[in-house]
Amino acid sequence: MDTDGKTAFEEPPCSTSQLSNYLWRDKPDEDKWADCVHCGMCLEACPTYEITGQEQHSPRGRVHLIKAVAEGKLEVSEPFTDPVFACLDCKACTTACPADVDVGGLIEEARGQIRQAMPLTGWRKGVSRFFLHGLFPHPGRLQFFGNLLKFYQKSGVQTLVRKTGMLKAMPEHLELMEAVMPEVQEPIRKKYKHETVVKADTESKREIAFFSGCVMDVMFSDVNESTINVLTRNGNDVAVPQNQTCCGALHVHAGDRDMGRKLAKQNMEAFKQADTVVGNAAGCGCMLKEYPELFREVDTEWREKAEAFAEKVVDVSKYLHDTGYDKPTAELNTRLTYHDACHLAHGQGVRQEPREILLDVPGVEMVPMENADRCCGSAGIYNITNPEMAEDVLESKMKNVPEEVEMISMGNPGCMLQMAMGVKKYGRSANVVHTVQLLDWAYQKEEEQRRQE
């Protein structure tokens, strides 16, 4: 039935509680907001509160407004939309909250209601549909789009566009994004199309399935390549299921929970055989782990499947840390700093593991970053929809990046793109790298040295 992902909400709006102004199914979960005691311990953790100083842009304020709609005190309206959509989904509040309130979950549920009550119109609808439905779920198109952008940049078309003033119609930062976009390479999924399993280099100890991500696989296929290298180097057979798809995080953040569910189902099917699902994109990993939330109210059977699936998902840095990896012997001699991706630190509680991996690479000097677990503002397509706020968040992040480092390491492609934009915008010189890349480079250098001996 649910093939077009629409059935769940095609029925007319219905209200289950008399008071609530949430009229559709999959409402913000009362159990989630009932936990909030309005203590305010989350305020200082929230980047949008830091910038605006406004309570409705704080986790506590957001929870309060979401609750006010449920109690019938407010309606789902434009001014309610503002604070709900200005949230970065960074989950810093979840870490800070002593009562473990799932603010992020509530916000996503509220967005689902808003998008049904007030569907997008105009260019926003266009942009949203283009990215979320037309592009991300389709690896082929994504690669094509990537190439197109590069072509656009390198050929004379870019100059032409600028001259004709067409760019004025495009948000400023898209320009910046396009400028820092890495060279598009061959995606992993395409490369390993004919191999069901990439075998471990030596004796195989474990088998895992790799979640390659959609944007990641096109724009950062070198990171994916590194991830596979590092895994196979450490005795893992790596399966790359071909029918996996976009994790759906961007859709869920945008309030398109139907599409989220559709993608979730496809991924759960794709990874049915696997016992362990390893990912290297914190945002995706976090989403995969949150699949149960998508089915909380609407589908018990799938919720149970999702729970089992979520258990299997693990970030590559934690996986390597827990199962063990060879410490490289070659020196990389570099000074770097580490940025905690929100969806790794706050979302999955992975903080120490990547740092330990980096410090195990000989010659790495780590300069601590202040507020390392503060959001960089990437947050999916947030910087397209909330450019002002995204810019402020990035600026505040870049102030914390130590001046003297050669590299900034992290575990999420969204952050990599955003930080690369930050580096460019603020005239820095550091290279933005993924944690596993460093390990891979050290292994490669080790190989080289061995060959030369």
Added chain:
Amino acid sequence: MRRKKRLQTNDKHIKNLAAIVGEKEILFHKEDLTAYENDGFTIHSYLPKAVVFPKNTEETAEIVSYLSRNDLPFLARGAGTGLSGGAVPLNGEVIISLVKMKRLLNVDLKNRCAVVEPGYVNLTLTNSISDKGYYYAPDPSSQYCCTIGGNVAENAGGAHCLKYGVTTNHILGLEVVTPDGAIIEIGKNGIMDVPGYDLLGILTGSEGTLGIVTKITVRILTHPEEKKTVLAYFDDVADGSQAVSDIVSEGIVPAALEMMDGTAIEAVESAAYPVGHPKDIEALLLIEVDGISAGIEEQINKILDVCEKRNVRSVKVAEDEQERARWWANRKTGFGAMGAISPDYLVQDGVIPRSTLPQVLGRIREISQEYGLRIANIFHAGDGNLHPLILFDSRIPGETDKALEAGSACLQACADVGGSITGEHGVGIEKREEMRFVFSDKEIEAQTNIREVFNPYYLLNAGKLFPSPGRCGEVKKEEKAAASK
């Protein structure tokens, strides 16, 4: 999507206020205002007329002067973590939020003081001077986010105030915007004993009813040479309370001496910062001693002895800073942790003579049974500052009222043994009536007379701190309103 705010209103006051602070620094849509209908006290909710965000003292003064000329009620707000409703706009006030005034203006290590704006967050001060070996002593559990302006208004205390004193002991000077918009300075930066009345003392703890604090000079201290922290588990609350008395009688002045009971332990252990306390104990004590290294060991040994004598089940000294930090995070997030075991809580704040601790705790237990509501206790045992947390569910009809009554009964129990109805959270809206437990009408009047001197038209934070009817103020206000017609 952050809309470009264009003023869509016909309200001339909103327009005029916006002209002072700028269009982006004012909120007036119902949705935005709803986020300001409570502070940390959620029992009563009122919508403000607007929220304005001044950037400096001058803007604050201009706003206040405008509001006062136009007879519009107003109040100050910091982080809104107050637990007695001090920042709740009872009369549809214009809220003056000071969170954008959050600069550290000066640090003077030689004279051991710092100057901050009111929106500066308590812990940020310690964080920004700690590499130089200094810290700001008052440490309310909400220090991660509450503002120093709010601390001054509430005369906030904290775990380490047993030895170092509460906020008022650390305030050296204030800049204040009076309710008619004048800017005055109180206390000459760090000079002790200015002649005349102790206005600093009156302003500190006045719960935002005398003026709006716009600049604060605070004392800063050097980090103690050494700290040691002890965690002790008791099977019997009475033994734990006795141990508290004994420690103090031994002549030890701990930096902190905190207690949690079984229900509180259940909450913190099911929340974000569990440390693995046993769930079947009746009480735990968290005891910290600090100072110069010589003598610390001896104090610790005495404390361990006392605990043994009082039948402690087990007791240990924190092995390192990490363990210590974990114990404190667990304690300091205790109120919020209630969310993990109850949808709502009401925290009370009574002070009692230390020796009556077992008796009052016993009475609180009875109250809990009488009202059929669970009550958790997390408190500063060393200075007899109780925090009974009454757990309830506001969605059940009638339960909120029951909780309020139970809270009031707890305060009565404190007053009955010669104690007080607030140690550090203030009276606000919450404990106005209970003021009568500890003050006679005459005594209350003496205080409202002081308020009248500062706040004659009673536009600033009216209806707080003293029981209604707010007698003189109300009359004056009506007179003024009548005269201006």
